[in-house]
Amino acid sequence: MILFTISIVVLAVILIGVAVYAVMQKDLLFAVIATGIMSLILSVLFFLMQAPDVALTEAAIGIALTTIIFVITIRNTSRREDEVPILKESDASEMDDKQKAKI
């Protein structure tokens, strides 16, 4: 019981910490990896709370797949949260047209 309590409390604290890190981190790649870690901890918590099915699902989907699609998105967009947009809105539309023309 004590072990159970302690582990859950520790995990909960780490969970919150990781979540805060994920939100505050300006580098999105790290933020996403933090989300993955969050899922991992969550999965462990589920397991501890006698929900092995959910833990397995969270492990497969939350840790692996979600993280991966986030990473792919970041590859395709911008990596840093505080990036200054290079183009103004009007330019963007021109750019858009050019892109369209290109494709």
Place this chain on the structure above:
Amino acid sequence: MENIDFNQILSIAIYGSAVGLILIGLYAVLMKKHLTKIIIGLSIIDAGIHLLFIAIGYISNGTSPIFSEKGISLVSEGTKMVDPVPQALVLTAIVIGFGVTAVALSLVIRLYRHHQTARIDQIKTLKW
């Protein structure tokens, strides 16, 4: 040692972290400008709710709702199984959440292609 109420600590830890996740996620959704960050926030909120739901189904000293070889006899022995319904629902919810996240991220990619930025306050051609 005996007068420590484990349940109290546990409930604070679990409920607290679940609510904490919801709040952190909400904060990200409301304050962060980057689209990806907003979606991270949404998935954190989801995670918090899942944790909350599992916690509500949990029973102290329960076992997972899977019958082992001993089968039905377990039930009568007084050992309790945790409520299986929240687990089934969370299972469903996780999968649905993944679907929504995937679609959201594809939209982010599309928006970035068009606008060359992923900041939500830059993307408001449609208004009023």
Place this chain on the structure above:
Amino acid sequence: MRKLLVLFLLAVIAFSLYKPLSTIEFGADRMGSIENPTTVGAYYLSKTPSELSVANVITAIVVNYRGFDTLGEVSVLFLAATGLGSILYRRRKEGEHSISISKPSSQLLQAGSKLIYPAILVLGAYVFIHGHLTPGGGFQGGAIIATGILLMMMSYKDFHLNHTVLTWIESLAGITFATIGIAGLIVGKTFLENFMPIGTLNDLFSGGIIPIIYIAVGFKVAAELAGVLDTLLSIKEK
């Protein structure tokens, strides 16, 4: 200013969530007794071994009691895959091929993936075939298989999924699910009701239609997730 407002709002929400949660005692038994169930959870626990002969109650719930939800859930994934395809679709011009975004990976990773890949597939298959006995099931197994495929896609640039095969797997699995449901209607029972012998508890071949459906779900989920990943990975780099 905005930050203050948000923090205030969050505080209020925290307080409002705390109030109801404080009345829900953690770890308390709200299910009632299994012999005389007052909640659905207890009822499921009491009925599953005898009526369905499925060891994993969660599987029983997901596939049978609330099988309709699962049908919807599969549809959601199906929709996500379809929607993703439609959102990210770009007309390809002649001579243009989709390029995987990943850089050529190291020899080690390539060799490792090749080694692990079949193992992961087998693991995934095991998980969903034994879904009614052990933790896990169609969703988990499908996701695991998709992860394996992902590994291969990341390591080998020219690893491509055959879309036709994916489509066939996905569709056939979905059709199997729906047809089994309708078969229940045809044999005079209700939609998705079990019409096969339930076997004995903890047997691989037990639970009537439950394993069949879960295997179909597994295939479907695997195909859909792989499809999603393939679509995302084949985005042309900017």
Place this chain on the structure above:
Amino acid sequence: MGGAILAYLAKRITPMLSSIVSFLAISSAAVVFFTMTSSTDVVTVSVRNFTLQFGLNAYSWVFAAMVMGISALVSLYNIAYMSGKDRLGYFNLNFTLAIMSMMGIVFANDWISFFIFWEIMTWSSFLIVVYNGIDEGKIGTKYMIFSAVGGYAMLMAIVITNSQIDSFLIADLINAYPTFGHGMQAMIGILFLIGFSVKAAVMPLHVWAPRAYSDSPMSFTAIFSGLLSKMGIFGMAIMFISVFSKASIGDTFIYSQVIAWLGGVTAVMATFYAVIQKDAKRLLAYSSIAQLGYIVTGLAIGTKLSVMSALFLAVIHALYKGILFMAVGAVERQAGSTNLEQLGALIRKMPWTFFSALIAAIALAGIPPLGGFVGKWMLYESMITSTNPSHLFLVILIFLSSTAAFLYVYRLLFGLFLGQEEPEWDHVKEAPAPMVIPMVLMALTLILLGYAPGLLFEPIANGMEFLGFENVGWQMSSLSNIWGDTVDMQYVWGSVVTLFVLGAIFITIKNRKSTRYVTTKDIHTSGEIPEAHENLTYAVDFYKPFERAIEPVMRKTMDFYYNHFGNGLESLFGFVRKIYTGNGQTYAMYVVIFLVILLLIGEQIFK
């Protein structure tokens, strides 16, 4: 009677592909109507939990006859007037619908069907107003807004009535009205009056009327001003006579007085506006408003005589205003313009048109031998004999406006038909027969009614008895005044007609003389040759001094206030919609704020 209604309903599905079809439909309906009036059965249509009733009574017969007769003639006129214009199907569909709906209003025995047909009338006439496409449809929109205000005020009154008495029948409201509380009486009364006042173009609600009248095709304006506005009068008469008079006098008295004064003010103001107009159509439009003002005043005073005069005037007005609009329409079609300052001397080119316009103008101005005189006579008399001293002031207003009416009538006749001849208009010919025949027929009717007003008094008296008056006396061809004398119309007619003929001949000859050899371009002023484009006929600045005199009154029109109000609202709305900022995050913020507010106050509002 059911047959008649069926005929109207059947018309709706007729594809109105040409004016002829619409004419045939309307005139056949008219024939059906006039031959079947004897039957008085009631047609009921049931809709879910209430029934719609249609039926005819003595009162509505007056209006039904007026609508049917005049619209049959106008639709004949319409054939020629509209020929050669595009989108005839569109126009004629709405034209027929408008007429049909007026019949529906008149036949309605319950408020729901009354309202249904009222609104059909409104939107079909709206679609005609925008037909010409002048001013980007703004006029149409304005018309629609005011009509909607009126219509919805009425609808509100109807539903409130229903909640009180659980019935839609007009008769039930009449019976139950006195039992309502004061507040309820006031609310229902005011709402109904607003609804009817809009159509009757009573002063503060009249701003839609001038442009709407003048901008729609003339064949419709004849109906619009002559008949459509009478529907407001139709409803008002029911309210004033049947409904209010049975209630305790204390409350309703005030509404009647207010409306009476509004009617008077409307009459005066609109007359002034009419005088300074430069366009014949616009002039007639204002004139219509003024005349409606008289009628409203007559109704609102509510004595036996005044109501009779009002109803009489209503019918007469439909006739003469129909003629005038048709005449102007004929001029417009033949000459291509209706500007009083440019046109002139069409008398010899369009003699029949002139003849009918002249008759109508005489009737309008209230010169003795014709119907207009009879009506106004009774109106003055009723006001003078009224027990309420304020009516004496009112009569001054009315008198003022009817004197001023001479001015614009004269200007109209002069501007169009008399005055100097110009080569520009040499090509103008008389309008084709389908246009002339209705005008002449209606002019003859006017003369007949002037000779024997009793023809019209009989149904009106019957109608008034139905509404609640007792022993409404009438005579075939004489009027009685307060002193007990009777004025026999035959003598008046005989004496005046001689004068009139003499006068007409005189005027014609005089005009011929003065215009024979001179054109505009020949005028020399102090040796200077005026610029060619400068139009110096008499018709320019015709009433300049008068204009100057009334200028202070005119400076700020009601229109001005309404426009400001509208603009203010629009900019407020423009501000309000900024809530939709376009930023998805802001929307999310709204959601959370809303959630928090509900969480905070939830315990209080949800029990």
Place this chain on the structure above:
Amino acid sequence: MVVSPVHFIAVPLLAAFLMPILAKVNKNLLRIVPGIVLTYLGYVSVVLMNRVATEGTIIEVLAGWSAPWGINLVYTPFTGFLATLMIAMSFLIWLYSFKFKKVDDEPALKYFILQLMLTTGSVGLVLTGDIFNFFVFMEIIALSSYALTAFYRDRNGAEAAFKYLLIGAFASTLFLLAIVLLYSQVGTLNMAEISVRMHDVPTSMKVSILVLFLVGIGIEAEMFPLNGWAPDAYSQAPSPVGVAFAALVVKAGVYGLVRITYTLFGIEGSGIGPFLIIMGGITLVMAEITALKQTSLKRMLAYSSIGQMGFVLIAFGIGTHEAVFGAIFLMFNHAIIKGLLFMSGSYLVYNTPNKEIKYLSGYGMKMPVISLFFSLGALAIVGLPPFAGFWSKLYILLAAADGALYGLIALILVVSIIEIVYYFRVVGRLYFGKPAEGSIMRKPTVGGMIAMSILAIAILVVGFYPDIITGYIDAAASSILNTDEYIKNALGAVNELTPVENIIQ
């Protein structure tokens, strides 16, 4: 195989799963299959509507577990009416979009799948008797809507879809949270059972759950501060999808709101009724005010749609039989009229820049039929007789008058005037002036014309002879108001948990 409500979900799902394979066989099959499916479902609706009229509520037990143990479908006159309406509208949308994207191959295939799934989700949401199943269907609707909104792959479509997704994710999150709290209190997910056990839930908990539900489902029902997504999504989605939003998605949202407030919590005595009236009023006013200032036709229609939903909320808030009757009637009318408006409007603005109204001058002459349809729709939606919209407005006003809510009547009517202004501005413009040079008119497809004609005829028929539909609506209104009846039917006789005798006190 006997016709039963589950066909509404099983058959289209089967078809949707089948469609990718069919597409490999023949591309044209894909366009035809939804039509066949919807025709069959139309047949099912007709059969079931007749059965429900004679035999009363139909309960479909799924997976052999009767309520409250398993999920069941509840086919009451109300849900049946909505389902029938949705199927009919989907069929018309299919007709309208039959030739949609003829040139564009692959996404067009996906379009039909998504549209079919949208229908399935909406019908399923209406029919289900289980709160979590409700949530699942809500997600099906949401996901297909997101994908369909972004279907035109331009920047605005994606932007609109993202906003929709952001707010929609909130909706589902809050809804899920509400289910979590609810389950912890009542231990069941069946709505009838929840309704029975709701009495035992402590008030503060009840309020929290209610608030979460209200906000969650209010987003789908386009309640005022929660509807930022709606105008963007409506105006940027392809036009058939706009119709689907107005006819299916919003209807499903309003249904959810009604089911939750009426059945789960009970409207009488609680503050929900006034709350709905106030929120509906604010929604109505805000939306119509904003619509007045729109320059883009589709956006204007979108705001108008929101306003109508506010009107529906008001009517449901009043809560008497008459009001609910009016509300359901209005939902029906809104579906057909807004459908017609979107369909004809999108042809009108097909080639105008930014879909702006000001370029529409004189289209009345160039596209007479389409303009006629649009004008008909405009006349009907503002509630002018003798068209369909009038009757619903009349009944709601009558109900408000019976409740002595005179201020509310005045508010509704004033807002109607605003509505008249902006609709008639467009109609006036259509019939005025000359079209700009070089404006290309798009010729409507045959299917589109048929769909629009059917809607126009429906508007006229219902307008002239409302009794054709009032019987069904009356039954629907009674069934939504009678919670006891619902519980009794849904739980049936085989209830071991709470005996039926105890439910009906």
